Amino acid sequence: MKKGSNNHRLFAEEKKAVILFLCLFNLLFYFWDVYYYYIRLYIGGSFGTSRDGLGPFIYFLMLLPIFVAVYQLKKGKIFLIKYQYLTFFLIIDTIDNLIRYIGTNHHFASGNIVEVLCILFAPIFVNKKYFWFTSIGIIGKYILIGLILQDINVVFPLLLYLILSAVALIVLVRFYSYINSLTDVYEELKRKEKLAVIGQMAAAIGHEIRNPLAALKGFTQFQLEKYQINNNYFPIMIEEIDRINTIVDDLMYLSRPKKIKFEKASIEEIIAYTLSITQQQAERQGVTVEIIIAGPLPPLDCDEKQLKQVFINLMKNAIESMPNGGSILIHVNVVVIESQQRLSISIQDKGMGIADENILNLGEPFFTTKKDGTGLGLMVTKQIIKDHSGEIKIESLLKKGTKVNVILPINKKKD
Numbered sequence: 039m040k041k042g043s044n045n046h047r048l049f050a051e052e053k054k055a056v057i058l059f060l061c062l063f064n065l066l067f068y069f070w071d072v073y074y075y076y077i078r079l080y081i082g083g084s085f086g087t088s089r090d091g092l093g094p095f096i097y098f099l100m101l102l103p104i105f106v107a108v109y110q111l112k113k114g115k116i117f118l119i120k121y122q123y124l125t126f127f128l129i130i131d132t133i134d135n136l137i138r139y140i141g142t143n144h145h146f147a148s149g150n151i152v153e154v155l156c157i158l159f160a161p162i163f164v165n166k167k168y169f170w171f172t173s174i175g176i177i178g179k180y181i182l183i184g185l186i187l188q189d190i191n192v193v194f195p196l197l198l199y200l201i202l203s204a205v206a207l208i209v210l211v212r213f214y215s216y217i218n219s220l221t222d223v224y225e226e227l228k229r230k231e232k233l234a235v236i237g238q239m240a241a242a243i244g245h246e247i248r249n250p251l252a253a254l255k256g257f258t259q260f261q262l263e264k265y266q267i268n269n270n271y272f273p274i275m276i277e278e279i280d281r282i283n284t285i286v287d288d289l290m291y292l293s294r295p296k297k298i299k300f301e302k303a304s305i306e307e308i309i310a311y312t313l314s315i316t317q318q319q320a321e322r323q324g325v326t327v328e329i330i331i332a333g334p335l336p337p338l339d340c341d342e343k344q345l346k347q348v349f350i351n352l353m354k355n356a357i358e359s360m361p362n363g364g365s366i367l368i369h370v371n372v373v374v375i376e377s378q379q380r381l382s383i384s385i386q387d388k389g390m391g392i393a394d395e396n397i398l399n400l401g402e403p404f405f406t407t408k409k410d411g412t413g414l415g416l417m418v419t420k421q422i423i424k425d426h427s428g429e430i431k432i433e434s435l436l437k438k439g440t441k442v443n444v445i446l447p448i449n450k451k452k453d
């Protein structure tokens with residue numbers, strides 16, 4: 039669905055609602071008023087006492103906002119109509135009431151059927167601002183009239199409108215929660231669509247890049263060994279080729295069907311391997327690593343290669359968050375959640391932390407705050423953990439550090 043077509047649909051819906059509102063409002067207003075002040079009295083045999091307040095003049099006055107509304111509908115400026123219309127009506131009606139009652143000893147006996155319509159119709163516009171505008175406007179009008187006339191009789195319509203407003207609010211809230219759940223589904227679909235496109239692109243590009251990259255790496259290594267050249271360029275070239283390879287691997291992970299080969303593996307070995315890979319980078323940046331492993335740990339049902347990838351990604355992020363050195367604490371222990379044994383592995387750094395506004399973006403494809411980051415690490419990490427029926431939680435405090443907690447079921451559920 040395109041955004042433009044959404045807007046177009048919203049516009050059409052609003053237009054329909056405005057026209058319906060105007061028709062119902064005017065039908066009710068004119069019929070009710072004429073019935074109440076003329077027909078009813080005529081049937082009762084007292085025709086001629088007629089309408090006081092603004093008198094029949096009000097019928098001409100109320101034509102004014104109709105002309106304005108029709109003009110605005112033609113111009114396509116439809117979103118303000120309902121506000122203007124209601125404001126105009128409330129002002130005219132207040133004046134009508136005040137003229138009718140001020141300086142007389144009549145008791146206030148009013149309340150207008152169109153106001154009931156306005157309140158009950160408000161949720162149709164699915165607009166909280168308009169709902170509050172209507173309710174507060176109408177209830178405010180009675181409070182104002184009550185204060186000016188010092189008449190307790192306004193309490194009746196006031197109570198009635200409070201109850202109607204509560205009902206309308208419940209309807210509106212239900213509308214909103216329904217719309218929100220629809221939007222969530224739509225967002226999720228969009229995210230999946232985006233991932234699918236990235237996956238297809240990755241498969242195509244990755245495939246094309248892989249082979250030349252392998253050749254390049256082979257020849258570079260060959261040159262290094264053959265000529266025994268003693269400069270730093272060759273190791274850097276090999277390192278950079280490896281870096282491209284990891285990026286391609288990350289991208290390819292998305293396109294591959296997620297067939298996981300579950301086998302028993304030792305988490306101690308996986309962590310040890312991760313450390314051996316990341317050790318060099320940690321040393322270079324003056325980062326120390328402390329590991330606490332609680333007790334003998336049972337072997338874990340997992341795809342060892344993929345879990346290594348997870349912890350390498352997490353360790354790299356932790357190290358990269360401390361460019362001026364620091365410490366990382368890895369904590370591994372067994373926990374029981376919902377009577378199932380699980381492994382909890384947390385990696386805690388004392389790095390720069392993650393800003394609140396970025397937390398929700400973690401794991402989105404290509405979200406990165408680093409100059410040469412890819413923004414793929416956490417996405418792949420989350421996917422692998424999900425494929426293992428595990429969970430990942432990230433807590434972070436800006437300038438204090440980040441704690442990433444991974445929880446994995448020890449035994450794969452039999453399916």
Ligand code: ADP
Nearest residue numbers: 355356359406407408411412413414415416440
């Ligand atoms: P990349 O590392 O290539 O940027 P990732 O997906 O691994 O991509 O991480 C995405 C972003 O999440 C990083 O750019 C960083 O802003 C943030 N992040 C992840 N882990 C940490 C951490 N331990 N400390 C601070 N920021 C982190």
Ligand code: MG
Nearest residue numbers: 354355415416
């Ligand atoms: Mg990373």
